Amino acid sequence: MKQLLLALALLAVAKAYSQEVILEKAIPKDFEVNQIFQINDNRSEDVVLFFHGNDSIKSYLFQDDLSLKDSTTLTSLPPRYRSFIGSQFTDDSRCQLFFSTERRPFPEQPNLTNGFSSKPKFGLIIFSFLSKENTVKELELSLTKEMYLESFSSENGFIIMTIKKKSDILNFYCFDNSGKYEKVTVDCEDLTFRDWDSSKTALYDLLAIKQVAAPDIKQLTFIDTKVPYSIKSTSSLSKLYKEGNKLTFMFDVNKDYTQVLTIDIQTWEKKLSGLLKPKVESNAVGYSRKSNSFLYNGYFFGLTHLANQIKLEIKDYTTRRLVQSYLIKNNSPIEIKDSPIIIMDGPYVDYREVEKTSQFFRKLKDYNIGISVRKYKNLGYQLNIGGSIPEGQVRIPLSSSLPASNYNINPYDFGASNFAFTQTVGGRMTFIKCLFDSNFDNISGQTIESPFEKIRYYMDGKKRIASKFVLPYKNYLLLSTLTKQNHYSLIKFIK
Known part of the structure; x- marks a missing residue:
């Protein structure tokens, strides 16, 4: 069967x-x-x-x-520059390729620990198909007290974004058509960021994972909403969205609300706001409160899990108006699911399908929770709700007040689609698929698979790749x- x-x-x-x-x-x-x-x-x-x-x-x-x-x-570039981090095309038909230093250790890179560089270097190749000429540059970016966060193309050119360690200061290195850069600093020290228990914390601590006897590594996941993401990606507690010239950081470390930092990379104006998370009450002992969120098409999707309950709230992101709310209870049918409960136990492993709600909650007890959203045909939305323990997880609290969690690590991503694909085929995940119309009323229908899952089927058995x-x-x-x-x-x- x-x-x-x-x-x-x-x-x-x-x-x-x-x-x-x-x-x-x-x-x-x-x-x-x-x-x-x-x-x-x-x-x-x-x-x-x-x-x-x-x-x-x-x-x-x-x-x-x-x-x-x-x-x-x-x-x-020299062999140590092996991580491609992005590109841009210039007005004179040239192409710029940006690289960072290799992730695995090299003899000349003693500071590489556990596959990540504590002091990354950056390089640039500029070339043209017309002239067949190319220029190679090792960039003089001194990041000895900065952590690399992300890179992307914009109207300002190609941008490398970093954060000063143990601080609230973001730096943006903006490269023009000639490969020269201007450094722009966005100081967020006048803003107040909160930890799990609402105590004051640094922006750096919302973006970094502390390691024992090793350099800190980032925990920021870049989200391209045109790409369907797996729960493994969206279970990250810190996400970055880019729409035009607007950067939106969303932090789900605090137990009561999602912190939202927006930066306009044209004017460099910043703003900090928050959205209340769904409230779930329980007298059960031995459980920690987990929450996460997702931003899609002008809507905020908030998710909270505590003991035997999961609450989903959908809000208008601009007005903060509550649009819909759903409650999932253990040992009761999950009315909003349009698929079986899907359990994936590892990379390239056939998934299992189960129906008992108790199996869903049993898995989520030890998982990070997450939610991903995509368009469903022309009818509305498909939401995947569940949790994940990523491969290569780090199990460490951000502070003594925050319960230990599993953080999704992706320090050098080249391409949102490529990253989303690698996250789809790997890791341990449990999730359900739920369909909603344009008003977020639950509807029945045939759920759609991620295109990356379809590529995964194609790749099955091709061991020579x-x-x-x-x-x-x-x-x-x-x-x-x-x-x-x-x-x-x-x-x-x-x-």
Whole structure:
């Protein structure tokens, strides 16, 4: 019966999401590929594919119909710059690629601990397909007392964002078309940030995970709302959303309310506000209160779990008006779920489906809770509600007043879609899928799978894959794969 259900599921996937291999290429075996990555030129919808070797980078330009347009070989940065963190296209048709120092230890990098650099360095490659010339720069950014948080493109150019350690000071390094940067400091010391028990804390402590005998690492997850995220990603207690020139940080460390810090990266104005979390009361002992939130399409989705109850509240983010509220109780049917309870016990492991609400609550007792939201056809929204213990978890309190939790670690992300894919296929998660109309009334229907889950089905059994990368493009996804024998494939997944 289980095999039959799996076969039916795979058949449904094949019908809903066909794939097409649009490029296959044999890379010379003497060219050792360390990583592959792709970028979009949003102005022309061209796609650029990169094979990063030890001393050079082979790059290929595809036009909007994904036919090969041009290619060139770039001189690469020194070997320690192995983490691609972003790119931007300049007005004169040049492309800038930004890298940070490698995450695994090198002899010349003694400060790398547990795979993360306490003093990251940054490098830049500027090139043009027209001139076939490229420039390599090691950037003189001294971050000895700063923690790297995130990087992104904006109207101001490419921005590297950091925070000064043990402080409320954010720094933004804004790069122009020539690769020169201007440092902008946003001092938040006049704002008051709160810990679990509402005691005053530094902004740094909301963004960093403290480690014993090792450098602190960030706990900020960048959310691109055009990308469907798994519970493993959204169980992070600190999230960053970017819409136009507005950055929105949401912190769920405090037990009573979500702290919201907004920064306009055009005017550099800042504002701190809060949204009350759903209230759940219980006399049960041995349980800690857990909460999280998600921001999507102008709505705030708040979730609180305590003992045998989970409460979901949906509010208008601008007015703070309560739109809908739902309560889930243990040992009672979950009225709002439109799927079985899904239990994923590890990366690339077949998931289990159960129906007993008690099994859902039993799993969540030891998990971080989270919620993710996406559009559901043209009818409304699909919410995934559940919890996760991420792979490589760190189990440590932010302070003596905050209960120990499992934090999602993703310090150097290159591409929201690629990160969301890696988070979908790995980790231990438990969740339900719930469908709502545009007024957030629960509706019945066939839930939709994440496109990354569909790629996961395609990848099952392909053990020779050495490297992969996922990129959104128009109304489909591009999957790049490279085998251990240096055979490259570009697969287009059409919805």
